[in-house]
């Protein structure tokens with residue numbers, strides 16, 4: 001039900017936000033490769049430069065083992081993929097992510113294993129899926145970041161250099177590609 005909801009909603013949302021982003025494929029549906037080359041690019045990193053996409057996905061799905069929740073209250077989703085979201089950071093990402101002021105412009109230096117995960121909650125507050133950023137992708141066109149969208153049950157959607165993720169996040173590329181949690185919503 002939630003997945004179907006998200007699938008129907010995404011193209012609409014992308015159409016709405018397109019003017020705010022550098023690219024806005026109206027047909028960038030979940031499951032479709034939004035870069036056309038991201039899948040090949042992403043998987044070729046495995047075993048090559050020490051970046052293992054399967055391991056990154058496994059670590060993302062086990063985020064509650066060692067990630068820290070940075071946001072306090074669920075806030076309205078900017079992705080249109082969920083009702084509300086909470087953001088978690090891996091131990092390597094925690095200090096720089098907490099230092100990131102969404103209103104600021106300072107560049108952030110991320111360590112190679114840094115991961116950021118946005119938990120998607122449905123209207124009932126139940127976790128339905130995740131968007132994930134992971135550092136260390138040797139094929140990255142976004143300063144080392146790898147991008148992925150997962151369902152809570154582990155279903156993997158877009159991965160790698162995902163055009164619609166990068167299209168929005170490029171607006172904050174100068175400060176490390178992450179938006180950051182508003183200072184009044186930290187725990």
Ligand code: HEC
Pocket residue numbers: 017021076077078079085087116117118131132133147148149158162164165166168169177178179180181
């Ligand atoms: C419509 C523009 C948009 C798109 C498309 C988008 N993001 Fe975001 N993303 C945002 C905004 C704005 C925030 C900060 C506000 C929030 O957390 O909702 C954010 C926050 C995040 C965060 C928390 C870290 C941070 O930036 O503070 C992660 C992780 C993330 N996005 C991953 C992704 C991934 C992966 C994709 C693609 C599957 C994606 N995003 C697509 C706009 C977007």
